[in-house]
Amino acid sequence: MSAIGEADIDGMIGVEQYEEEGEFPVERGYVWTTCASVENGNPLFWDDEVADLVTGGPIAPPTMVSVWFRPHHWAPGRTSQGLPLQVHFDLKEGLGLPEAVMSDNTIVFHEPVRPGDRLVTRQILRSVSDEKTTKLGTGRFWVIDVEYHNQRRDLVAVESYTGFGYRRAEIDGSGARS
Amino acid sequence: MSATAAVRLLDSVSVGDELPELVYPVTATTVVLGALAARDWRPMHHDKDFAVNRNGTRDIFLNTPNLAAWFERFITDWSGPYGRLQRVTFRMLGSIFPGDTMVFHGVITDTGVDESGCGWAAIDISVSVDGDAKTTCTARVALPRTADDNPWDRRGDRWLP
Numbered sequence: 001m002s003a004i005g006e007a008d009i010d011g012m013i014g015v016e017q018y019e020e021e022g023e024f025p026v027e028r029g030y031v032w033t034t035c036a037s038v039e040n041g042n043p044l045f046w047d048d049e050v051a052d053l054v055t056g057g058p059i060a061p062p063t064m065v066s067v068w069f070r071p072h073h074w075a076p077g078r079t080s081q082g083l084p085l086q087v088h089f090d091l092k093e094g095l096g097l098p099e100a101v102m103s104d105n106t107i108v109f110h111e112p113v114r115p116g117d118r119l120v121t122r123q124i125l126r127s128v129s130d131e132k133t134t135k136l137g138t139g140r141f142w143v144i145d146v147e148y149h150n151q152r153r154d155l156v157a158v159e160s161y162t163g164f165g166y167r168r169a170e171i172d173g174s175g176a177r178s
Numbered sequence: 179m180s181a182t183a184a185v186r187l188l189d190s191v192s193v194g195d196e197l198p199e200l201v202y203p204v205t206a207t208t209v210v211l212g213a214l215a216a217r218d219w220r221p222m223h224h225d226k227d228f229a230v231n232r233n234g235t236r237d238i239f240l241n242t243p244n245l246a247a248w249f250e251r252f253i254t255d256w257s258g259p260y261g262r263l264q265r266v267t268f269r270m271l272g273s274i275f276p277g278d279t280m281v282f283h284g285v286i287t288d289t290g291v292d293e294s295g296c297g298w299a300a301i302d303i304s305v306s307v308d309g310d311a312k313t314t315c316t317a318r319v320a321l322p323r324t325a326d327d328n329p330w331d332r333r334g335d336r337w338l339p
Contacts, residue, residue, distance in 0.1 A: 052181070
């Protein structure tokens with residue numbers, strides 16, 4: 001991607017980009033593996049009678065929402081690994097900021113995600129700061145929303161990521177990366 | 179027999195209440211299982227040589243999506259299945275490695291009822307190792323106001339997370 005100017009940033013803010021559908025439908029195998037990984041015994045995920053009573057049938061743990069969009073490690077014909085937050089990488093490259101960290105991550109939950117759902121995601125740049133200098137280096141903060149909808153177009157979640165893309169500060173005398 | 183599920187009602191919750199502490203010894207299996215459950219194939223979560231020599235960390239470490247699942251478990255262990263997450267915000271401060279013992283601590287910071295009539299509690303949570311906070315989380319969870327109330331029944335204008 002070529003360098004991004006101020007006018008380009010203004011034009012990117014609020015624009016829906018990179019709409020894509022998950023590579024597979026939401027399925028209970030991953031739900032159970034995730035619950036097992038954290039020893040989550042919530043009966044919503046293990047007891048169908050409780051799920052029927054409380055949530056009108058099985059659901060996936062809400063915090064799993066991004067799991068359904070991580071690409072397979074390999075797929076036929078694929079030549080490169082997909083990047084799950086492409087706008088972030090576009091900003092890094094376009095603004096010439098080789099390093100980046102994510103500082104905050106907020107997830108707001110809406111409609112429950114259910115087995116069999118086919119989710120669609122899209123990315124929306126919300127803001128880009130003026131240049132700032134932190135202990136990491138000099139760069140810019142940005143906020144990117146990732147919206148998730150189900151096949152009925154119901155909003156299921158919005159994730160907001162605050163990233164800081166930067167050029168490293170000079171190495172100090174201790175040799176520490178700063 | 180019809181199903182029943184534990185209910186924690188909003189009016190049983192007060193600011194300053196602490197959630198039951200969760201203490202968990204992390205192993206390499208914890209890290210690898212969590213990464214694969216989250217479909218996170220990046221080598222720093224399963225390949226110690228890569229983590230040490232490329233990332234400069236002392237070992238493989240827990241990935242963020244799996245930490246989110248740990249926070250959810252911590253909250254719903256307390257709330258019961260009628261507790262419905264509205265929002266969570268994470269701030270990553272440090273990594274958690276095999277051999278570490280995670281300690282989750284949570285305290286109620288606020289409670290209320292929104293304009294749609296949905297009750298909620300706000301919680302500050304930290305996961306620490308040897309007293310050092312590694313990730314902090316603020317969460318808001320909807321709770322039933324009465325035995326007949328179910329936050330999961332809410333949608334549209336009645337769900338304002």
